[in-house]
Amino acid sequence: MSGLPILSLITFLPLLGALLIAVLPSSDPNLVRRTALGTALATWALSLVLLVAFALGQAGFQFKETADWIPSFGIQYKLGADGLSLLMVVLTTTLTWISILASFGPIKDRVKGYMVSFLVLEVGMIGVFLALDLFLFYIFWEIVLVPMYLIIGIWGGANRIYATMKFVLYTLVGSLLMLVAILATAFTYQAAHAGSWAGAFDYEKLQAFAAAGSFGHDFQLLAFLALFLAFAIKVPMFPFHTWLPDAHTEAPTAGSVILAGVLLKLGAYGLIRFAVPLYPFAAHTFAWPIIVLSVIAIVYGAIVSIVQPDLKRLVAYSSVSHMGFVTLGIFVFTATALQGAILQMISHGLITGGLFLLVGVVYERTHDRSIAKMGGLAATMPLWSTVFGFFILASAGLPGLSGFVGEFLVFVGSFTYAPGIALASIVVMVLAATYLLWMFQRVAFGTVSDFLRGLGDHVTDMSRAEFATLAPLAALIVLFGLFPSLILDFLHGPVQTFLAAAGAAVGG
Amino acid sequence: MNWSDVGTLAPIVIAVLTAAAVLVVDFAAPGRRAPAIAAALVGLTVVALVVLSLAGHTETAFGGAYVVDGLTAFLDLLFVAIAALTILFANDYLEPRGLPIAEFAAVLIFAITGAMLIAGSADLLLLFVALELMVLPGYLLAGFARNDPYSTEGAIKYFLLGSFSSAILLFGLAYVWGLTGSTRVTDVAAALARVATTGSIAPGLAMGLAFMTAGVAFKMAAVPFHYWTPDAYQGSPTPVTAYLSVGPKIGAFAIALRLFVAALGPLKADWLPIVIVLAALTMTLGNLVAITQDNVKRMLAYSSIAHTGYILVGLAAYAGGQHSGISAILFYGAAYTFMNMGAFAVVTALQRRPGVSSQISTFAGLGRRDPWLAALMTLFLLSLTGIPPLAGFWAKAYVIVAAIQAGGWLTALAVLAMLNAAAAAFYYLRVVVYMYMREPAEAAAPLSPGLLFRVGLAVTGVVTLVFGLFPAILNVVSNAADVLKG
Numbered sequence: 001m002s003g004l005p006i007l008s009l010i011t012f013l014p015l016l017g018a019l020l021i022a023v024l025p026s027s028d029p030n031l032v033r034r035t036a037l038g039t040a041l042a043t044w045a046l047s048l049v050l051l052v053a054f055a056l057g058q059a060g061f062q063f064k065e066t067a068d069w070i071p072s073f074g075i076q077y078k079l080g081a082d083g084l085s086l087l088m089v090v091l092t093t094t095l096t097w098i099s100i101l102a103s104f105g106p107i108k109d110r111v112k113g114y115m116v117s118f119l120v121l122e123v124g125m126i127g128v129f130l131a132l133d134l135f136l137f138y139i140f141w142e143i144v145l146v147p148m149y150l151i152i153g154i155w156g157g158a159n160r161i162y163a164t165m166k167f168v169l170y171t172l173v174g175s176l177l178m179l180v181a182i183l184a185t186a187f188t189y190q191a192a193h194a195g196s197w198a199g200a201f202d203y204e205k206l207q208a209f210a211a212a213g214s215f216g217h218d219f220q221l222l223a224f225l226a227l228f229l230a231f232a233i234k235v236p237m238f239p240f241h242t243w244l245p246d247a248h249t250e251a252p253t254a255g256s257v258i259l260a261g262v263l264l265k266l267g268a269y270g271l272i273r274f275a276v277p278l279y280p281f282a283a284h285t286f287a288w289p290i291i292v293l294s295v296i297a298i299v300y301g302a303i304v305s306i307v308q309p310d311l312k313r314l315v316a317y318s319s320v321s322h323m324g325f326v327t328l329g330i331f332v333f334t335a336t337a338l339q340g341a342i343l344q345m346i347s348h349g350l351i352t353g354g355l356f357l358l359v360g361v362v363y364e365r366t367h368d369r370s371i372a373k374m375g376g377l378a379a380t381m382p383l384w385s386t387v388f389g390f391f392i393l394a395s396a397g398l399p400g401l402s403g404f405v406g407e408f409l410v411f412v413g414s415f416t417y418a419p420g421i422a423l424a425s426i427v428v429m430v431l432a433a434t435y436l437l438w439m440f441q442r443v444a445f446g447t448v449s450d451f452l453r454g455l456g457d458h459v460t461d462m463s464r465a466e467f468a469t470l471a472p473l474a475a476l477i478v479l480f481g482l483f484p485s486l487i488l489d490f491l492h493g494p495v496q497t498f499l500a501a502a503g504a505a506v507g508g
Numbered sequence: 509m510n511w512s513d514v515g516t517l518a519p520i521v522i523a524v525l526t527a528a529a530v531l532v533v534d535f536a537a538p539g540r541r542a543p544a545i546a547a548a549l550v551g552l553t554v555v556a557l558v559v560l561s562l563a564g565h566t567e568t569a570f571g572g573a574y575v576v577d578g579l580t581a582f583l584d585l586l587f588v589a590i591a592a593l594t595i596l597f598a599n600d601y602l603e604p605r606g607l608p609i610a611e612f613a614a615v616l617i618f619a620i621t622g623a624m625l626i627a628g629s630a631d632l633l634l635l636f637v638a639l640e641l642m643v644l645p646g647y648l649l650a651g652f653a654r655n656d657p658y659s660t661e662g663a664i665k666y667f668l669l670g671s672f673s674s675a676i677l678l679f680g681l682a683y684v685w686g687l688t689g690s691t692r693v694t695d696v697a698a699a700l701a702r703v704a705t706t707g708s709i710a711p712g713l714a715m716g717l718a719f720m721t722a723g724v725a726f727k728m729a730a731v732p733f734h735y736w737t738p739d740a741y742q743g744s745p746t747p748v749t750a751y752l753s754v755g756p757k758i759g760a761f762a763i764a765l766r767l768f769v770a771a772l773g774p775l776k777a778d779w780l781p782i783v784i785v786l787a788a789l790t791m792t793l794g795n796l797v798a799i800t801q802d803n804v805k806r807m808l809a810y811s812s813i814a815h816t817g818y819i820l821v822g823l824a825a826y827a828g829g830q831h832s833g834i835s836a837i838l839f840y841g842a843a844y845t846f847m848n849m850g851a852f853a854v855v856t857a858l859q860r861r862p863g864v865s866s867q868i869s870t871f872a873g874l875g876r877r878d879p880w881l882a883a884l885m886t887l888f889l890l891s892l893t894g895i896p897p898l899a900g901f902w903a904k905a906y907v908i909v910a911a912i913q914a915g916g917w918l919t920a921l922a923v924l925a926m927l928n929a930a931a932a933a934f935y936y937l938r939v940v941v942y943m944y945m946r947e948p949a950e951a952a953a954p955l956s957p958g959l960l961f962r963v964g965l966a967v968t969g970v971v972t973l974v975f976g977l978f979p980a981i982l983n984v985v986s987n988a989a990d991v992l993k994g
Contacts, residue, residue: 069980070979070980071980072980072983072986073909113875138896139896139897139901142895142896142901143895143896143897145895146890146895149937149940150940150944153940153941153944153945154944154945160945161941161945164941165934165937165938165941168933168937169930169931169933169934172929172930172933173927173930176894176926176927176929176930177923177926177927179905179908179926180908180912180919180922180923180926183905183908183909183912183922184912184919187909187912187913
């Protein structure tokens with residue numbers, strides 16, 4: 001490995017861009033926009049370099065960087081990537097530049113603050129996926145919160161203040177309890193090592209400690225619950241999902257894209273990386289209730305989606321349903337299901353991100369998102385309707401596209417575990433087709449609605465720039481749908497590690 | 509008394525001389541504000557330098573009644589910083605209202621002298637005298653805007669309840685003196701250690717403990733002894749409120765360290781339950797009431813009650829057997845000083861024009877009116893909420909670490925503290941909502957704070973960030989805390 005601290009570079013390059021933007025004159029919004037896009041593209045390029053440099057066959061974390069931060073408590077600045085974190089980082093960097101590009105038109109007010117928030121947000125998100133010190137992880141986790149709070153609250157829709165406060169309070173309650181659990185975990189480790197703080201927050205050391213069955217069962221139950229609550233709120237799992245529809249609906253388009261594409265994945269990533277491997281006994285103890293909640297989320301999200309009158313709200317509730325497959329895939333503890341869950345995380349990020357972008361395109365022209373007012377868009381916006389149809393089919397799980405592979409693998413993986421559960425969740429594929437295609441029919445087909453007719457020339461088809469934000473997503477959806485091994489190749493190591501760690505409970 | 513005593517007392521002597529010098533300068537150049545401010549700031553700088561030069565070794569004066577050690581030095585520096593920042597912020601508020609700065613600075617420095625004396629008290633009697641020296645000027649400051657009925661009302665409430673609580677504390681001290689036969693902290697601790705081993709404590713001692721707890725709880729504004737706080741804070745001129753929210757509070761915690769930790773340490777198992785209950789009540793009630801406030805000064809007053817609760821968690825952790833609770837208290841005190849004074853400074857800047865209220869609506873659209881001020885206020889509020897990587901986050905983290913290490917009921921207290929922190933986000937972020945997400949009510953002009961004011965703001969902002977990014981500064985604090993290791 002070369003001496004270049006490439007992970008730190010990727011993590012903090014956006015911060016550098018944000019600082020640069022902060023000193024640019026606010027009188028030239030185009031310069032600000034271009035600098036932000038340039039930074040995001042550079043970060044993206046770096047993350048692709050990482051993808052190439054990553055040694056596939058190797059187990060464990062690569063590109064590791066370690067430095068002491070607060071020696072008196074053994075807190076380190078420690079970064080590292082395995083296949084899972086790598087894929088998540090690339091998903092983040094990809095969606096970030098797309099979101100920034102998609103914000104060029106819609107965001108006209110306080111462009112500087114917006115772009116700075118977005119780049120700081122990227123720092124937090126990448127940091128969460130790369131941190132190998134629990135304390136550092138927590139700090140990045142909280143850093144994500146503030147810019148998203150500002151993005152929804154300042155550049156959001158009419159009810160933005162309510163939505164953003166709800167988002168912050170839900171997330172904070174979870175994350176502060178997580179802090180207590182992290183500290184308690186570190187203290188347990190410290191007490192077992194003759195009071196030495198060295199390594200007490202180090203993920204790899206803690207995981208080895210947990211694999212040896214050294215965390216007591218009662219302790220595991222409490223600590224797991226605290227971490228689980230934090231992650232379940234972020235995913236969001238039923239019944240902690242109520243912040244999501246509000247946040248999604250009120251956020252500006254790019255905010256929704258990142259929220260659905262990356263922020264929800266933070267929760268799932270936390271479950272895979274921390275909650276299960278560190279507290280395997282508790283994870284097994286609570287597996288059934290969590291599986292039941294996941295199935296409820298899958299079915300409930302789909303049913304509620306059917307009756308949503310607002311395009312964004314519909315996509316938001318469909319996220320609850322799709323993310324249910326992810327948590328289901330994690331907690332049945334089979335290799336196939338976990339692979340499916342991770343594939344679903346990525347594919348959901350691409351598909352839902354695209355759907356939000358497409359809704360944003362219509363909103364830019366009509367300043368409305370209600371399904372009832374639309375109709376006949378296929379006639380006025382043919383290109384948009386075609387692309388929208390593609391993403392709808394991808395979301396509904398059309399074979400050959402990435403959404404299908406993820407859900408199918410979760411289905412197969414959980415079938416060996418509990419056939420009933422798997423069958424219940426597969427019924428949802430029918431429901432998904434129902435709400436998505438019905439919505440598509442009402443929006444795109446039929447005669448042009450009076451509302452749209454009234455807007456006249458404003459309803460123009462998608463511009464080339466807007467298409468440019470969607471084309472890469474569509475390409476990736478097809479690519480991963482046809483060649484899921486592109487992703488799965490990265491996952492052998494992480495999946496084996498996860499199953500080994502989760503299996504430790506059976507022995508202990 | 510001999511000359512070496514004077515050497516040990518040098519910081520306090522110089523502080524008193526500074527206060528006198530400010531008055532003399534004002535007398536020599538009447539009506540001019542700059543010389544008085546300069547005299548005060550130069551004097552305080554000298555005090556800080558002298559404290560630093562004395563730091564590193566322990567010295568006593570007056571036969572052991574006054575002690576200069578690492579803890580004294582740390583608290584002295586903190587108090588000097590509080591005084592200097594208050595003076596930097598005050599002129600922008602006092603000048604437009606025609607209030608004198610020289611008297612203000614002199615009275616303030618007298619109060620700080622008292623606080624510094626508390627920090628070094630190793631004798632119960634000296635502790636009490638020092639406390640009175642700290643709080644009496646505080647009453648004057650609270651009523652400094654003498655034509656403002658709210659200011660007068662706040663000052664009277666503060667004075668009545670303050671004297672009352674001082675009397676209660678003195679009563680408690682008398683009991684302890686009666687039952688241990690000494691006012692010297694080390695002798696009291698030794699006598700109590702003998703009592704503690706026998707198992708049961710005498711009713712008289714229990715009474716003394718109860719009175720002292722109530723007295724100190726009044727001073728730190730812990731629930732249910734907090735009623736004077738909101739009125740005194742809201743009525744006082746804003747720079748005074750900034751001072752009151754940190755100076756006397758940290759002074760009260762200095763008493764707690766010198767009295768409860770040093771003198772009553774042997775009985776800590778007996779006062780632990782009381783502190784746990786006080787901490788739980790204080791942070792929960794402070795936060796819940798703060799949520800309902802529409803006046804930012806009043807909101808910050810209740811928030812300061814909540815922070816008292818978090819600091820008390822550190823004291824409880826100490827009583828639960830974790831010495832790191834002490835360093836957590838000290839770090840919290842330092843972090844809280846800078847972020848809270850910064851937040852009050854922004855309120856002061858908004859109120860520069862007389863007649864502007866501190867209602868939350870005055871913050872509407874501050875993000876457009878003055879982006880820098882709004883950004884700094886956001887920084888302070890996020891730090892008060894406890895978002896990393898800012899000073900307030902580490903303050904909470906250290907308190908929580910100590911509490912979780914102590915275990916038992918204290919783990920539950922740590923969880924309660926975190927839930928409170930989440931609730932607190934609501935009212936802190938509400939101000940951010942007004943600053944960035946609402947438009948200003950009228951076409952308000954940009955604020956133009958004075959040069960001194962900007963220096964003060966820069967200092968508080970930088971410290972809030974630096975404490976956050978380099979929390980290893982805690983080592984300094986834990987060295988100071990080691991003084992109290994029995």
